[in-house]
Amino acid sequence: MWLDRFGGQHPGNTPGPSPPSQSRTQSPLPRRTSSARGPYVTSQRPGISPRGSSLSLVSNDSSSSLLASSKRANGSALKQSTTVGDAPDPEEVLARILGPLPDPATPGNSQPGRMTEDDLEGEFDFGGLSLRELASEDADQAVVDRCKPQTVEDFNRDKAKFEELHRSICACEDILSSVESNLTSFRNDLAAVSADIESLQARSTSLNVRLENRKAVEKRLGPLVEELCVSPVVVSKISEGHIDEAWVKILAEVDKRATAYKKNSQQMPSKALADVGPLLEKLVHKALERIRDFLVAQIKALRSPNINAQIIQQQNFLRFKDLFSFLNRHQPVLAGEICQAYLNTMRWYYLNQFTRYEKALEKLKLHAIDKNDVLGHEDTSRKATVLSGSKVAGAPHDAFNLGRRIDVLKTNNQLAISSYLAEEDQSIHYLEVPFRNFNLALVDNATAEYTFLAAFFSPALSFATISRHFNYIFEPTFAVGQTLTKQLVADTYDGLGLLLCVRLNQQLAFELQRRRVPAADGYINGTAMTLWPRLQSIMDAHCESIRALTAALPARAASAASAKAASAAPHVVTQRFGQFLHGILALSPEAGGDDEPVVVSLGRLRNEVEMFLNKASQASFGADKRKRDRFLYNNYSLILTIISDVRGKLAEEQQEHFEALKAGHQEDG
Numbered sequence: 001m002w003l004d005r006f007g008g009q010h011p012g013n014t015p016g017p018s019p020p021s022q023s024r025t026q027s028p029l030p031r032r033t034s035s036a037r038g039p040y041v042t043s044q045r046p047g048i049s050p051r052g053s054s055l056s057l058v059s060n061d062s063s064s065s066l067l068a069s070s071k072r073a074n075g076s077a078l079k080q081s082t083t084v085g086d087a088p089d090p091e092e093v094l095a096r097i098l099g100p101l102p103d104p105a106t107p108g109n110s111q112p113g114r115m116t117e118d119d120l121e122g123e124f125d126f127g128g129l130s131l132r133e134l135a136s137e138d139a140d141q142a143v144v145d146r147c148k149p150q151t152v153e154d155f156n157r158d159k160a161k162f163e164e165l166h167r168s169i170c171a172c173e174d175i176l177s178s179v180e181s182n183l184t185s186f187r188n189d190l191a192a193v194s195a196d197i198e199s200l201q202a203r204s205t206s207l208n209v210r211l212e213n214r215k216a217v218e219k220r221l222g223p224l225v226e227e228l229c230v231s232p233v234v235v236s237k238i239s240e241g242h243i244d245e246a247w248v249k250i251l252a253e254v255d256k257r258a259t260a261y262k263k264n265s266q267q268m269p270s271k272a273l274a275d276v277g278p279l280l281e282k283l284v285h286k287a288l289e290r291i292r293d294f295l296v297a298q299i300k301a302l303r304s305p306n307i308n309a310q311i312i313q314q315q316n317f318l319r320f321k322d323l324f325s326f327l328n329r330h331q332p333v334l335a336g337e338i339c340q341a342y343l344n345t346m347r348w349y350y351l352n353q354f355t356r357y358e359k360a361l362e363k364l365k366l367h368a369i370d371k372n373d374v375l376g377h378e379d380t381s382r383k384a385t386v387l388s389g390s391k392v393a394g395a396p397h398d399a400f401n402l403g404r405r406i407d408v409l410k411t412n413n414q415l416a417i418s419s420y421l422a423e424e425d426q427s428i429h430y431l432e433v434p435f436r437n438f439n440l441a442l443v444d445n446a447t448a449e450y451t452f453l454a455a456f457f458s459p460a461l462s463f464a465t466i467s468r469h470f471n472y473i474f475e476p477t478f479a480v481g482q483t484l485t486k487q488l489v490a491d492t493y494d495g496l497g498l499l500l501c502v503r504l505n506q507q508l509a510f511e512l513q514r515r516r517v518p519a520a521d522g523y524i525n526g527t528a529m530t531l532w533p534r535l536q537s538i539m540d541a542h543c544e545s546i547r548a549l550t551a552a553l554p555a556r557a558a559s560a561a562s563a564k565a566a567s568a569a570p571h572v573v574t575q576r577f578g579q580f581l582h583g584i585l586a587l588s589p590e591a592g593g594d595d596e597p598v599v600v601s602l603g604r605l606r607n608e609v610e611m612f613l614n615k616a617s618q619a620s621f622g623a624d625k626r627k628r629d630r631f632l633y634n635n636y637s638l639i640l641t642i643i644s645d646v647r648g649k650l651a652e653e654q655q656e657h658f659e660a661l662k663a664g665h666q667e668d669g
Contacts, residue, residue, distance in 0.1 A: 376545025402583030539601035578642035589648035
């Protein structure tokens with residue numbers, strides 16, 4: 001098929017000198033046995049431009065894209081190379097072999113046709129020679145010798161075919177070179193990717209190991225970190241924030257961290273704990289400093305004039321009772337000093353307040369019931385004085401009639417009279433009025449203070465310690481109350497007033513038990529020890545007066561004339577005794593037997609009265625038994641009538657006794 005290359009040479013032309021042999025690579029195109037579809041342009045088949053071939057240099061689908069993609073973006077060290085050797089220009093070789101190109105303007109020379117894809121698929125026959133041998137000088141001469149002369153038209157046509165073929169071969173070489181470069185780059189990229197995958201696998205394994213190690217460390221250190229870490233917000237609030245409920249909650253969190261630090265530092269000391277410990281201790285010390293200043297400010301407020309201590313206790317102490325617990329846990333010495341300062345302040349506060357109150361109660365006007373108001377005294381005059389003993393105009397009073405005085409036990413008003421009202425009150429009262437108001441106020445304040453101490457200082461302090469603190473606070477105040485009680489009952493002969501004070505004291509004792517304030521039992525018992533002996537003394541004074549009155553009666557019986565003129569009406573002593581007995585029975589609904597000293601004293605007084613009535617009947621009526629019995633019947637009937645509306649065990653016993661006496665003298669009469 002390559003014989004056409006030499007067909008256009010005229011026989012008369014002498015071939016030129018053969019060019020030097022050049023090394024060329026063999027064509028990458030496969031050999032084909034058929035030349036029917038060779039790269040020749042014949043007159044029967046029009047030529048197709050090689051630019052339409054996929055091997056064309058100007059093809060966008062082949063050389064352009066491959067050359068553009070041949071550039072390495074990953075920095076590969078491979079360089080693009082080409083397989084095209086440094087061979088002579090094919091056109092020069094063809095010119096030496098075939099001769100110069102004919103002039104297209106010469107008649108008979110037609111424009112060569114274009115190559116088609118079918119022309120490239122044909123089989124080329126180079127006479128058994130390779131392209132390199134064919135390009136050599138000797139081969140060219142041998143080929144020329146074997147070739148037959150061709151016409152100029154065939155020469156031009158074959159030349160155009162060879163030029164297109166040359167360009168296609170060059171394009172194929174460039175494309176193959178680009179493909180080789182891309183494949184080499186791709187292989188290198190695959191190697192780099194493989195290395196990256198191996199590196200990632202190694203890193204993944206290392207990260208998994210580190211993750212497992214961190215999980216194991218977190219499992220052990222996580223709770224410890226949670227127990228010890230303190231946020232900056234907490235530090236800022238503790239150091240500079242206003243002390244309120246939120247501050248107390250944050251303080252509890254800091255206390256929890258501090259407790260955990262002490263526990264962990266003892267069990268498993270570590271460098272982390274050593275680093276965190278000083279910072280946490282500084283925060284605790286700052287909190288202690290602020291708590292100290294806050295509590296001291298509140299204690300100072302209690303010393304302000306006309307201040308209500310219970311308001312400060314409820315609003316400023318009990319709301320922040322956790323502050324003292326925190327202070328006691330971390331600084332017990334400072335907590336003890338703060339506690340002592342509070343105790344001293346409240347000791348002064350209650351002593352000052354109740355001293356003023358006792359002075360106000362001293363200005364109340366009281367009925368003076370003295371030794372002239374015993375049962376057997378003949379002087380029935382009544383006097384009224386103030387507690388200080390100053391004389392005022394006589395006000396009517398009955399030392400033996402209870403009347404409405406018992407309302408002081410039954411009233412629902414549990415409020416004590418104020419100091420201002422006591423100073424302005426101009427009415428006259430019995431001794432139980434100042435006694436009740438002072439002790440009622442004292443018990444209310446004692447209850448409030450004991451409840452506060454138990455709520456504020458526990459569980460930091462035991463209840464025994466709280467009771468000691470309570471007694472320390474109220475010791476001088478209780479002394480003021482004892483002094484007032486002694487002053488009220490020292491010179492009085494008001495037996496009913498004394499018994500009313502006893503019952504009031506017992507009510508206060510029951511109230512303290514109900515309120516669960518055992519610390520004030522000492523004061524209640526001391527007051528009872530003051531009242532009962534004085535009541536016994538008054539009962540003894542009544543007995544002595546009756547005994548003296550009995551002794552004053554004439555020893556001899558009255559004459560018949562005197563007996564006839566004597567009256568059988570009840571004696572004035574009987575009237576007094578009946579009223580006095582009624583008052584005692586009304587104030588002793590639960591008494592009976594020998595439960596109380598008043599029962600024994602009342603039995604002795606009743607015996608003295610009966611002896612007096614028997615002797616008075618003999619002295620008044622002499623031998624007239626009928627008048628004596630009538631006299632005794634009238635006296636016992638009066639007593640029974642006075643006490644008939646009283647209820648209680650002791651009252652029933654007395655009613656049965658006088659009913660029997662009355663019935664005995666009625667039968668005899």
